[in-house]
Amino acid sequence: MGAGHTSPAPSAPPAVRRLLVAVVVPLFLLTLVAAVVLWPGHGREPAGGPDVPRYHGTVTRVVSEPCPPTPEAPEGGTDGPCGTATVAAEQGPDAGREVETPIPAGPGAPRVEVGDKIILVELTDPADPAVTSYAIAEHQRGTPLIWLMVLFAAAIVAFGRWRGLAALGGLAASFAILLGFVLPGIGAGQPPLPVAIVGAALIMFVVLYLTHGVTAQTSVAVLGTLGSLVITGVLGTLATAATHLTGFGSEDATTLSMFQADVDLHGLLLAGIIIGSLGVLDDVTVTQAATVTELAHANPALSRRQLYRAATRVGRAHIASTVNTIVLAYAGASLPLLLLLVADSRPVSQILTSEFLAQEIVRSAVATLGLIAAVPLTTGLAAAVATAGRHRSPVDPPPAPRPRDGGDDALKALGGARSTDSAWRDSGA
Numbered sequence: 329m330g331a332g333h334t335s336p337a338p339s340a341p342p343a344v345r346r347l348l349v350a351v352v353v354p355l356f357l358l359t360l361v362a363a364v365v366l367w368p369g370h371g372r373e374p375a376g377g378p379d380v381p382r383y384h385g386t387v388t389r390v391v392s393e394p395c396p397p398t399p400e401a402p403e404g405g406t407d408g409p410c411g412t413a414t415v416a417a418e419q420g421p422d423a424g425r426e427v428e429t430p431i432p433a434g435p436g437a438p439r440v441e442v443g444d445k446i447i448l449v450e451l452t453d454p455a456d457p458a459v460t461s462y463a464i465a466e467h468q469r470g471t472p473l474i475w476l477m478v479l480f481a482a483a484i485v486a487f488g489r490w491r492g493l494a495a496l497g498g499l500a501a502s503f504a505i506l507l508g509f510v511l512p513g514i515g516a517g518q519p520p521l522p523v524a525i526v527g528a529a530l531i532m533f534v535v536l537y538l539t540h541g542v543t544a545q546t547s548v549a550v551l552g553t554l555g556s557l558v559i560t561g562v563l564g565t566l567a568t569a570a571t572h573l574t575g576f577g578s579e580d581a582t583t584l585s586m587f588q589a590d591v592d593l594h595g596l597l598l599a600g601i602i603i604g605s606l607g608v609l610d611d612v613t614v615t616q617a618a619t620v621t622e623l624a625h626a627n628p629a630l631s632r633r634q635l636y637r638a639a640t641r642v643g644r645a646h647i648a649s650t651v652n653t654i655v656l657a658y659a660g661a662s663l664p665l666l667l668l669l670v671a672d673s674r675p676v677s678q679i680l681t682s683e684f685l686a687q688e689i690v691r692s693a694v695a696t697l698g699l700i701a702a703v704p705l706t707t708g709l710a711a712a713v714a715t716a717g718r719h720r721s722p723v724d725p726p727p728a729p730r731p732r733d734g735g736d737d738a739l740k741a742l743g744g745a746r747s748t749d750s751a752w753r754d755s756g757a
Contacts, residue, residue: 344716348547355554359529363509366523368516381450383420384468387413387440390431409433413440413464415448422462429462438466445471491539498535505530506603514599520592521561524599528557528606536610545617548713552613552706557602560609560698564601567690573597577687597687605695608650612699613706616643620710635711643703651696 395410411431417423429448432438440446445468453459484492510527514520532553540546575581575593584591619639623630630638672679679685 341716344713345544348544348551348713352547352550355529355551356533359526359533362522362526363530366513366518366526367509368512368518381420382465383423383448383450384418385415385427385446385448386418387442387444387446387464388416388426389414390440390442392431415446415462415464417448417462420448420450427462429464432464438464440464440467494539498539501534501538502531505534510599510603514591514596515588517590520595520599521565521602524602525557525561528602529554531606532557532610536614540614544713545621545710546614548620548706548710549610549613549617551709552617552702553606553609555705556609556613556698556702557606559701560605560694561598561602563697564598564690564694567694568594568597571686571690573683573687573690575687577684597691601691601694604691605698608654608695608699609702612643612646612650612702615646616703616706617710619643620707620714624714632711632715635714636707639707639711640703643707647700647703650699654695654699655692 390411390413392409392411409431410433412428413431414426414428416426427448432440438446447465447468448462449465451461451463453461481496484496486492488495505527509530510523513523513527532550536546536550536553540549573594575595575597576585577597581593581596584596585593616639619642620635623635623638680689
């Protein structure tokens, strides 16, 4: 079995544990009270009207044909593919029968072949509600996604064992809080920033204690994460106000404003920064708390300042790689926006200061600043906890002095062993 983070953390003195409980428990209760106050009281009716019926089916035949001429393409053949697809309906009023649908066409339309599992939508003619038709909406993705999730969970449990199982439980709790509190709360008209902070705090309490246990080390990570979230929220508010961001920097936000006009898109932008920062923050705070604890356990003679400096060096290395991770994660999610740097004819300075790219720059910068603040904050708390209650009792032996030169001591030991062994052989001879 390995050591390191898999071994239990040394127990903190009782006075330190009582102090941590006195700080963490009120914060947890305050978070619960805030969640109750902000909890969505009622669901909102969808603004887009009733859902279009969707049924499963399997493509049994595809017949392609030249596209008819249109005003945009007088000679035809440019808006393809055209033709019909025969689908064996598995659900709905035509279950067990074959129906014909036009082959999907246009940008982003699914490309279908015989044997594909697809989803049919039933369309009603506005002029005559009794007349219905079918269209292919997309492919069925349930089965491959299920197998991918099974592989994901099996790999985590196989590698992490009980810790991996606890991590899966924390992941499930995170999605439950997001889908049960954060998203419904924002959708019900609650202010997005307070909802995001409370939701992130709930996720933090559940995930950290479930994954890492109820220990002083975990409590330090919780306090460091909570403090960093507050700093991130303040920095995000100042940065978005200074850059005059409105939250309409993406097509998704514009579409959302059409369906829910009263949603605060500026607050939604701040909420996204908070939620997006949480995953990286708890990684950094847990690592810093564990580093200080292990250093103090390995060398109890280290002072608080020495612990802080040693663990901060680890934090600097961690931040150097994590900052790149944050920027690349945001860049990967915004590749269509970044392509505008190449496709747009405007000067680069104008593109970078436009709403949609300025929003991504602010998001990355604020998340990084909150992450940097987490290192000294968590490391200082962990060093204070690790060195609290240190005292020497009269019966305790003094700590052994550290050797000034380990190499000389090793040579002396080897020399002594060699001379003793030689003397024994000489006497035996």
